Amino acid sequence: GLLAFVLAYRYLPADRRGPKTDRAGFDIVGTLLLALALGAYALAMTIGRGSFGPLNIALLVAAVFGAGFFVLVEARVASPLIRLGAFRNAMLSASLATSALVATVMMVTLVVGPFYLSRALGLDAALVGIVMSVGPLVAALTGVPAGRIADRFGAGRITIIGLIAIAAGCFILSVMPAISGIPGYIAPIAVITSGYALFQTANNAAVMSDIRPDQRGVVSGLLNLSRNLGLITGASAMGAVFAFASEAIDIATARAEAVAAGMRITFAVAAILIVVALAIAVGSRALTARPSLPGVS
Template sequence: MGGRSESVAGKRNPRLALAALSLSMLMPSLDASIANIGLPALSHAFAAPFQTVQWVVLSYLLAITCLIVSAGRLGDLIGRRHLLLIGIVLFTVASLACGLAPTLPILIAARAVQGIGAAIMMALTIALVSGTVPKERTGRAMGLLGTMSAIGTALGPTLGGLLIAAFDWRLIFLVNVPVGLINFALAYTSLPADKPAATAKKGPRFDPIGTVLLAASLGAYALALTWGEGHFGALNIGLVIAAFIGGAVFIQSQRLVAAPLLRLAMFQRPGLALSLALSIAVAATVMGVFVVGPFYLGHGLGLSAGAVGLALSAGPAVSALAGVPAGRLVDRFGTRRIMLLGLAGMVLGLTGLSTLPMLFGVAGYVAPLMLLTAHYALFQAANNTGIIQGIGADERGVVSGMLSLSRNLGLITGAALLGAVFAYGAGGAVTEAVDPAALTHGLRLTYGLIGGVLALGLIAALRAKPVKA
């Protein structure tokens, strides 16, 4: 698509535009983790059990998972800047509703609406990079957005804890309101306008049936892996089956409708499907490390809760610091080489995590964790840049949504599946009384499994062709 969407607008400040995109990435990432720390306070405030209160987190994540691809496609059709502004307003107003919610059901509903706004913001932020910064600086911009995502995820529990301790649980949501207003002002004044996709001007513009099928399938999958707090029963199995059946029906529907939500032909482009699959695997790896880590450091090495948090914080800190330098390396050496380097470094980090803690204790865990997260930043910057640069302008929204979806599915899968692998390797329930040797076995099994998956991904990436439009 030509015109203003393919170049940086003349009179607009690209630095302010990048600041707007950075806030649009930071806010949804922050709210994905900030509410977790408030669950005990919410349980007390509303006199509700944990199983009910956890829907404050689940409703947000499910809304993002179900709608992020559709949000990207809608941005392609009606204009990405226009829809991003709507998403920011929706997120900000819903944050205000969360902070003022008089009952738990209203809070859960407001969080779902907030998740819709977050889905729009996450889907379109990456897609808007190409129209905001010059092509030769795309890697740096992607690195910066990766940094903001890491900062938001890492900052959430800390900021939430401080706000609850000093004020009230309502502040963890109300803090979004002034930031959202600033974000809207920056986005409105600095982001270049774009045009709807030319291919969508005639005939059907959207695929409502496909949208519902995809949302239902993704929602069933996400619920299957989060329902029951790790206890995988008949309901979970039923939801997984429903998710796969729904996914198959969705794919068939995309072959029949005039204006499909996903053009299946684009997956035939070299490298795209592999890049999305690697994004799922890498996100699952990182989440798995942070799910397993607290149990091993706490029960296996005997650290206090505070010491565990401090040790694990080294990972997000390194990822945040490495984001921008990673983007510079991508711009200088290209996406393929940096992506391969990132994958190789992650495999090496997982190898260290499965062996060094037994020899060097906490230092043996933190050092390879830092190696892993630094190379995670390299992979993210390279993979995201390669995907967006290799996709036509009229599909950047939907592909950006798929990229964000792949990360979200990886996080959910990593938390549920790899947590179950660790528990299995440790001999069942992981408690303070479990034998440290059993925890070591669970650790090695989990990191060996995901290390093997990433090694296979590295081999596939070495043999694959880069993404092409």
């Protein structure tokens, strides 16, 4: 963290600001409402030790009401934290939705992977860690080439290709038998994570290139928010799908065959989610590319 601070201070260009004409204050009420809504949602998705009880339901209801009040406040204040009109941009709304869905699926690899590797394939903890490190390593090594590819062939096109790769990897895992062993798990995970690197880079580039400079900070925050909401949802909802599909009271002691079946079903659901994200991405591209009717802006 200290090294990152020093490098940023040394190499990032200084902000150049013109004279400040807008004296509207910071949206304190909106910020508090958003924080409370997000906190309630995070707690609703993570507490309960595997059971979704009355407290989880109450927190989820609180999150919904908090989000509703946040929208009402943002529509009325002079200087809103998030300008709701920005969501009329089809590209932005589609990118946020696809980012959340993709993050939900990527969390599956982190939640389901350790159980499958240890229970179904019988690996010890050290080997599980080594195999699990392949995905993040592939994503890290693919990041910079993904940026160059997106610059050359277009961010929108590479976004679609990245989603297709993630869907293909999930589909392969949903039909992969346990006898394929470690290589049968690593290969599709490499496809998923490389596709994720392509999607993430291209999706962010497509959004940020279409946003006014004074809105880039807010939109960057929204992209991070959608990704984190997807990670929270993936850890809980997709973890529940895995536990349910494994038909085990305690997943840590489930039979190898049950864990393998649960893994395949969970990645089948993940593939469906990516197909939905792909449909949203393709639909938004078609909508933004469609010419306007004469006299209609």
